Amino acid sequence: MRIGVIGAGNVGGALGRLWARRGHEVVFGVPDPQNPRRAALLKSTGGRTRVAAVADAAAFGDVIVLATPWSATEEAIRSAGDLTGKTLIDCTNPLAADLSGLTLGTSDSAGEQVARWAKGARVVKAFNTIGAENFGDPLFGEQSASLLIAGDEPSAKLTVTRLATELGFEVVDTGPLKAARWLEPLAMLWIHLAYAQGFGPKGHAFRLLRR
Amino acid sequence: MRIGVIGAGNVGGALGRLWARRGHEVVFGVPDPQNPRRAALLKSTGGRTRVAAVADAAAFGDVIVLATPWSATEEAIRSAGDLTGKTLIDCTNPLAADLSGLTLGTSDSAGEQVARWAKGARVVKAFNTIGAENFGDPLFGEQSASLLIAGDEPSAKLTVTRLATELGFEVVDTGPLKAARWLEPLAMLWIHLAYAQGFGPKGHAFRLLRR
Known part of the structure; x- marks a missing residue:
């Protein structure tokens, strides 16, 4: 070409x-x-x-x-x-000059709003990026879907990691709660693939590969 | 607990x-x-x-x-x-009632803006969700990273699929160009993990698992 x-x-x-x-x-x-x-x-x-x-x-x-x-x-x-x-x-992304975020959209998240509402709670964003149909069966062949979590309290994230690992998920800590700004659009991508693109609610899941 | x-x-x-x-x-x-x-x-x-x-x-x-x-x-x-x-x-997501999108952020995308600027071009969003360091080496162990693409022109997406497959990527067609609204935040998640969370630019990539 x-x-x-x-x-x-x-x-x-x-x-x-x-x-x-x-x-x-x-x-x-x-x-x-x-x-x-x-x-x-x-x-x-x-x-x-x-x-x-x-x-x-x-x-x-x-x-x-x-x-x-x-x-x-x-x-x-x-x-x-x-x-x-x-x-x-x-191949572009509308990145802010300091790579802190996107200049189109995603300047807030449900996770951060929940934390503002639930004063004092140790909020962890989790279980939002994959359909509930997969919670009891996160294995795709021999690989588990990744459960992406975000939160500002390490001990709360440890609790969630333990609970998610019990279900068979591989947990990926994506950092502070602000990362919910990226996890919620990822949920939207999952929903879009499941329903608009016909992949189905038990058909697909994201896994974070590591080298 | x-x-x-x-x-x-x-x-x-x-x-x-x-x-x-x-x-x-x-x-x-x-x-x-x-x-x-x-x-x-x-x-x-x-x-x-x-x-x-x-x-x-x-x-x-x-x-x-x-x-x-x-x-x-x-x-x-x-x-x-x-x-x-x-x-x-x-576990919440700020979904619009008709599941068409998020009510916080992501009401536009670079992909759609590019299409408005590049009138007549057959725009395909691609190669934006994983660092360029991985383009020549998309294998993580035995699994290839997924290359997520979006566009409104099937024949243009076929061209991009062929080019990406040559590099060793598994291509996932996420549908219309509007899906760039979800692919660009996914890029931001990748960047955030690579740099803010220390996973490194060659350390990680997303793969879409299928059952």
Whole structure:
């Protein structure tokens, strides 16, 4: 395939390099194609890629990889020109500059609201990211679903970990209660897959793989 | 442990039943403890649980399971009374009544914004939920990380599926581009675990298990 990669950082660099090695034609589109620091990237692809202006990379690719920092995304798309009919792989995330969160949505959570309402309670977000149909049977083949928990009180999280482990879950502590901002959308993804996408309420679950 | 389960529906019913079977003392707290339809729940626990008013269940439990519909949550907590020092397991999600989304946050996404900017392009959200360090090495032991994609154009998703499969990913099609609203917070969860929680950028990845 002919692939135009807009953005030559961490994400775009990795994808362009990997697909070039597999025989695809890759052009990186950057705002500064003459910048000498692009040489290392090109060298890492064994000369099988080239660097061009964003518009040239976009024109070249049948597939466009959009791998820009969120703040640079609108301008990059404007520079790309006409994208009609092209497959555009959007790798962006609307991250705040300090990586503290997303700039679209998720500035609060039910977990945090519950903690504000339930004054004094040691709140642990848990059992919200997988359907209750699986609570008694968290094994998928030989692997257990992960139970993702979040909370500000370590001893309360230990209690929940013990209770969840009894049911056969592998517990993943995702940190402070604020992480409920990410666990609640994950619940929404699970619900969406179960019902809108037809995976079914006992059909699927997330597991966090570790190396 | 002494467990008070607030809400006796799908989630609370399952957890209370399972923990009662494992020897814990479980009291379900509901607004209508005299309602005859609670009999089936109690029967399913072999008489090892009881049903009480929300305040009684909350007073009983050292651990409180909060498993209410979001719209009933504030009132349930108010009915529970003093929760100081109790471990409260928050299983709620701030779901819209029609399950179409969360009522806190995530009413838009970078993916949808990109599609509005890149008119005519066939946008596929992809490669945003796992760090680029893993793109060339998506195997964790014998299991590959899942690559979650979303988009409105099936043929564009096929193209992306082929490209991601070449890299060794197992691709999960999460449906329309709107699902980027759930994939972007999942990216945030991955980033949070990698950096704030110390799992590291090559240390972890999500896999969708299927039965």
